[in-house]
Amino acid sequence: MSGRLSGRIAIVTGAGSRGPGLGNGKAAAILFAREGARVLCVDQVKERAEESAGLIRAEGGEAMAHAADVTRAAECAAMVRTAVEQWGGLDILHNNVGIESRKDLLDTSEEEWDRVIGVDLKSMFLATQAAVPAMVHRGGGAVVCVSSIAALRGYGRTAYATAKAGVIGFVRSVAVQLGPKGIRVNAIAPGPVWTPMVEDLGPDARARRRRASPLATEGTGWDVGWGAVYLASDEARWVTGQTLVIDAGLTLTTPEGSLGATR
Numbered sequence: 001m002s003g004r005l006s007g008r009i010a011i012v013t014g015a016g017s018r019g020p021g022l023g024n025g026k027a028a029a030i031l032f033a034r035e036g037a038r039v040l041c042v043d044q045v046k047e048r049a050e051e052s053a054g055l056i057r058a059e060g061g062e063a064m065a066h067a068a069d070v071t072r073a074a075e076c077a078a079m080v081r082t083a084v085e086q087w088g089g090l091d092i093l094h095n096n097v098g099i100e101s102r103k104d105l106l107d108t109s110e111e112e113w114d115r116v117i118g119v120d121l122k123s124m125f126l127a128t129q130a131a132v133p134a135m136v137h138r139g140g141g142a143v144v145c146v147s148s149i150a151a152l153r154g155y156g157r158t159a160y161a162t163a164k165a166g167v168i169g170f171v172r173s174v175a176v177q178l179g180p181k182g183i184r185v186n187a188i189a190p191g192p193v194w195t196p197m198v199e200d201l202g203p204d205a206r207a208r209r210r211r212a213s214p215l216a217t218e219g220t221g222w223d224v225g226w227g228a229v230y231l232a233s234d235e236a237r238w239v240t241g242q243t244l245v246i247d248a249g250l251t252l253t254t255p256e257g258s259l260g261a262t263r
């Protein structure tokens, strides 16, 4: 298959979706395959990984499903081993895994803090650490980590915002270390896209989210997935340590009404 990722071998973590519909990971996995990559769809729920891999194969792409909890080092190592043994190497790691916590400081339990930091931040460290030797062997590679605009704005949601800000710090730190090895490391900070992760929000919150950004349209997993394709491809060969904000311009805005109050 020809395409922007032709001949590349990719891992997408959290490649399934927690509910019916399209998550960011599922969309990225599908787009990677459409652009010519062979994709290892990794999810801790095997059926979710299988669903995404099946969708890719059904449209003529190449994909395998693999079950792993990416908060565990041994499972990250096994995930990379699978890609290398099956396809001969690894070029792209898309660290998409993430869970949300909507609790503020005083409501966040220690257990929830540890869980969110573990899934949203530690997983990026463990998966990247496992992937780097295989990428070095290939002479380079690309790592993309999914952050959030919650890292960039004062939203509350303390554990989530902290973990997602940590992702940006991780990317900058690691980009400097891995640049000389030909490995680029970047982040994507999505705005409020409509994925199964936020399905419980309800129609009012959904409409509010849509209206809040200058483009006033709803984002989907495809919008985030196209950003991942770009950062994983040679088109971004001179881009590393950056955070690509995909949010319909939401982070450009001031809180509703605040400008009026100063006039």
Ligand SMILES: NC(=O)c1ccc[n+]([C@@H]2O[C@H](COP(=O)([O-])OP(=O)(O)OC[C@H]3O[C@@H](n4cnc5c(N)ncnc54)[C@H](O)[C@@H]3O)[C@@H](O)[C@H]2O)c1
Residues within 6 Å of the ligand: 013, 014, 015, 016, 017, 018, 019, 022, 023, 024, 025, 026, 042, 043, 044, 045, 048, 068, 069, 070, 071, 096, 097, 098, 099, 100, 119, 123, 146, 147, 148, 149, 189, 190, 191, 192, 193, 194, 195, 196, 197, 198, 221
């Ligand atoms: N939806 C939004 O508005 C929004 C906004 C900003 C950022 N994001 C980020 O997008 C990313 C994921 O979005 P999605 O739509 O694909 O979510 P999703 O919940 O639909 O899918 C995530 C998948 O990750 C898997 N998973 C969870 N923990 C795992 C673990 N420890 N090991 C392996 N797999 C695990 C789940 O089983 C699930 O299938 C997250 O990092 C999220 O924080 C989403």
